[in-house]
Amino acid sequence: MLSTIKQSLAAGARRLATRLRLARCRAPVRVFGTDLHVGSRPRLWAAERIEIGDHSYLGHEVSIETNCRIGRHVLIANRVALVGRRDHEFRTPGVPVRFGRWVGSVRDPSPFRDDAVVIDDDVWLGFGVVVLSGVHIGRGAIVAAGAVVKNDVPAYSIVGGNPAVEIGRRFASAEEIARHEAMVKGGRFRSSERGFDHFVVVPGPSP
Numbered sequence: 001m002l003s004t005i006k007q008s009l010a011a012g013a014r015r016l017a018t019r020l021r022l023a024r025c026r027a028p029v030r031v032f033g034t035d036l037h038v039g040s041r042p043r044l045w046a047a048e049r050i051e052i053g054d055h056s057y058l059g060h061e062v063s064i065e066t067n068c069r070i071g072r073h074v075l076i077a078n079r080v081a082l083v084g085r086r087d088h089e090f091r092t093p094g095v096p097v098r099f100g101r102w103v104g105s106v107r108d109p110s111p112f113r114d115d116a117v118v119i120d121d122d123v124w125l126g127f128g129v130v131v132l133s134g135v136h137i138g139r140g141a142i143v144a145a146g147a148v149v150k151n152d153v154p155a156y157s158i159v160g161g162n163p164a165v166e167i168g169r170r171f172a173s174a175e176e177i178a179r180h181e182a183m184v185k186g187g188r189f190r191s192s193e194r195g196f197d198h199f200v201v202v203p204g205p206s207p
């Protein structure tokens with residue numbers, strides 16, 4: 001009984017922490033879905049917009065420092081960074097990089113202000129992954145721990161390394177992907193701050 005009460009209080013504290021962390025996000029446009037989790041010490045900043053879809057998870061010390069559109073059911077591990085590829089101008093003769101035009105400048109707008117990272121639904125970014133702006137990570141892709149992603153990632157591929165290259169495929173065939181997508185679409189999924197054993201995981205019927 002006591003442990004159930006403790007568990008509920010801890011879960012409530014974690015829900016509140018996520019809300020406070022999202023409230024501290026700094027971006028002119030912020031769109032957040034439901035059933036999100038944001039771990040401790042995040043940095044959430046963008047020149048234009050940050051969008052995070054329903055049922056997605058951000059681990060501890062995640063840095064978002066570029067525009068991004070993160071889909072639904074996305075799992076972002078601890079210490080992942082989404083960074084602006086050209087957020088400091090470094091090719092103007094006579095200007096040290098420290099003083100080069102910054103992507104967030106209002107006085108001196110950057111041509112790269114709209115650059116973004118796009119992460120489709122059902123993607124997993126492993127521990128310490130770095131994704132540069134301009135990259136689109138396709139639906140269902142897995143990015144291995146420690147990867148640096150500078151190119152687009154095809155749907156349902158597994159990529160790793162620096163620069164990230166394909167190291168595998170998540171499913172064996174297009175039919176299996178179609179079955180997975182149909183079952184996810186028809187299913188019910190919800191996380192819980194009480195832990196994984198309290199998640200609702202009900203895939204839809206197999207076509």
Ligand SMILES: CC(C)(COP(=O)(O)OP(=O)(O)OC[C@H]1O[C@@H](n2cnc3c(N)ncnc32)[C@H](O)[C@@H]1OP(=O)(O)O)[C@@H](O)C(=O)NCCC(=O)NCCS
Nearest residue numbers: 076077078125126127142143144145146158160161167168
């Ligand atoms: C990518 C991952 C999911 C493994 O996928 P998998 O399909 O089971 O891959 P395998 O272990 O069979 O490895 C396939 C190849 O990828 C390589 N590989 C695996 N992980 C890698 C990584 N992080 N970086 C580079 N290459 C990697 C393997 O060495 C292997 O190469 P080889 O065939 O030349 O030997 C796993 O390695 C990983 O990175 N998981 C993320 C863990 C994490 O960040 N957890 C945080 C909690 S959210």
